Amino acid sequence: MDDFEDELKEQYTGRIDIKGALSGSFPGEKSLLEELSIDLNMIKTESLLPLKVLKHNTTEVNVSSDVTGPIIILVVFTLSLVIQGKLHFGYIYLISLTSSFLMFILLNLLTSKGVDYSICCNIMGYSMTPIVAFSLGSMVLVWTGMFIKSILGIGMSAWSAYTASKVVCTHLSLVEKMVVVGYPLFLAYMCFMMMVLF
Structure with a gap:
């Protein structure tokens, strides 16, 4: 004692x-x-995922089940819309959760490996970085017309969809089904782009 x-x-x-x-x-x-297992350095490096995927020699991308970074990216996206006077809180979180859940179902139907829901949220969240950059940039590009913003938005949505589909297809060995995975991702990111425009 x-x-x-x-x-x-x-x-x-x-x-x-x-x-x-x-x-x-x-x-x-x-x-x-x-x-809480939050690694800010990992969040910083994974938020540059769209730039890594554009390099042609990048075939393997680290896929983790961290959801803190995607939540931070969604909060930054929401705050950029609030600064512009657009209050779409419910739509943002509804579309992000629904699209990641539908992607989870699609990927588990396409492959026998199986994929976790947190990995789908991670990939879709970090791939949304070009959309967030477009949202922040649209505050500066007030003087441009709707046509130019639409073209930029479609390009950023395509970039986000390409990033997410390439990472998913590389991770799950589904390279031949990249279009099947990329098309629904493009539609989901277009919803976010339309929130920025309208």
Whole structure:
């Protein structure tokens, strides 16, 4: 019993610095991001996924089941629309969840390997980066006409769909079915593009 009390005294009577006193953390304790398994460096590198896929020598892309990055991308997309005065919260989350769920069903029908829903959310979320860039850019391109914005939006939607379909088809060895996977993705990303335009 005395050993246990001595251990407790050692543990709780150490020096407390000002950071520990204000935050309630112990010395040597992991940060909250580490405890929640959120890696900001991985989110930063995976958000550049559309640029990696455009390189022709890139055949293998790291696919993880992290959904924190796609949620951050959706929040940035939502905030960019709010700044423009477009309040589409329900539509954004409805379309993103529905399209990723339908993609999950389609991919599990096409392959015998099977794919997790979190991987579908991850790939579709990180591939949405060009749409988010288009949304942020459309705030600056106020002076351009609707025709130019539409062409840019269709291009960004095609880029997002190409990125997601290439990553999925490479990961699941479905290269011959890239169009079958890419077409519904293009339609989903076009819905997001129309939210930016209208």
